[in-house]
Amino acid sequence: MLGLKLPTDPRWVNIVEKNIEEILTDHAFCEQKATSTAISLIVSFPEYTDLVQEMTALVKEEISHFKMVHDKIIERGWVLGRDRRDDYVLQLIKFFPKGGSRTTQLTHRLLYAALIEARSCERFRLLSEELEDQELATFYRNLMVSEANHYTMFLGFARQYGDKKEVDTKWQALLEYEAEIMRNLGTYESIHG
Ligand SMILES: [Fe+2]
Numbered sequence: 001m002l003g004l005k006l007p008t009d010p011r012w013v014n015i016v017e018k019n020i021e022e023i024l025t026d027h028a029f030c031e032q033k034a035t036s037t038a039i040s041l042i043v044s045f046p047e048y049t050d051l052v053q054e055m056t057a058l059v060k061e062e063i064s065h066f067k068m069v070h071d072k073i074i075e076r077g078w079v080l081g082r083d084r085r086d087d088y089v090l091q092l093i094k095f096f097p098k099g100g101s102r103t104t105q106l107t108h109r110l111l112y113a114a115l116i117e118a119r120s121c122e123r124f125r126l127l128s129e130e131l132e133d134q135e136l137a138t139f140y141r142n143l144m145v146s147e148a149n150h151y152t153m154f155l156g157f158a159r160q161y162g163d164k165k166e167v168d169t170k171w172q173a174l175l176e177y178e179a180e181i182m183r184n185l186g187t188y189e190s191i192h193g
């Protein structure tokens with residue numbers, strides 16, 4: 001599923017389960033960052049009309065996910081904490097060299113976004129299957145469906161705007177690199193940790 005090279009060890013859910021407040025806080029900011037990424041793509045690449053249209057829709061969807069998670073935090077009697085550092089993403093975005101043509105920079109950003117969506121979707125699926133908290137499991141099942149569409153949309157745009165063969169080669173290389181990052185993760189109660 002999703003082309004990922006290394007599945008998450010299901011024991012990660014046991015870690016998450018011990019600290020639901022922490023995972024919800026981290027998750028809320030993942031949705032905020034997804035919103036910010038969509039806005040940033042509009043600002044950086046306004047001439048890509050199809051992309052701008054889709055990113056506009058995505059901003060609304062991701063901020064509505066943020067609200068869904070925020071509502072869960074409130075329901076449980078908590079207050080949203082500060083943003084957490086996402087070491088996974090910080091490592092991931094080191095893969096492609098900086099610079100290059102505008103199209104190259106765009107395709108790199110789209111591939112990063114596709115991969116982050118794919119991994120998030122995999123983590124949501126695991127939460128939906130393994131969490132003992134049934135209310136939260138259902139919540140993650142619903143989110144999983146929309147995140148799967150996001151992954152294919154970003155990958156589709158990368159193939160549409162870049163050279164398809166080159167993009168596919170880069171995508172495979174990025175998947176390999178991501179699997180290496182994941183080998184050292186799965187030990188912390190965050191969406192990508
Ligand atoms: Fe989302």
Ligand SMILES: [Fe+2]
Nearest residue numbers: 034117147150
């Ligand atoms: Fe998403």
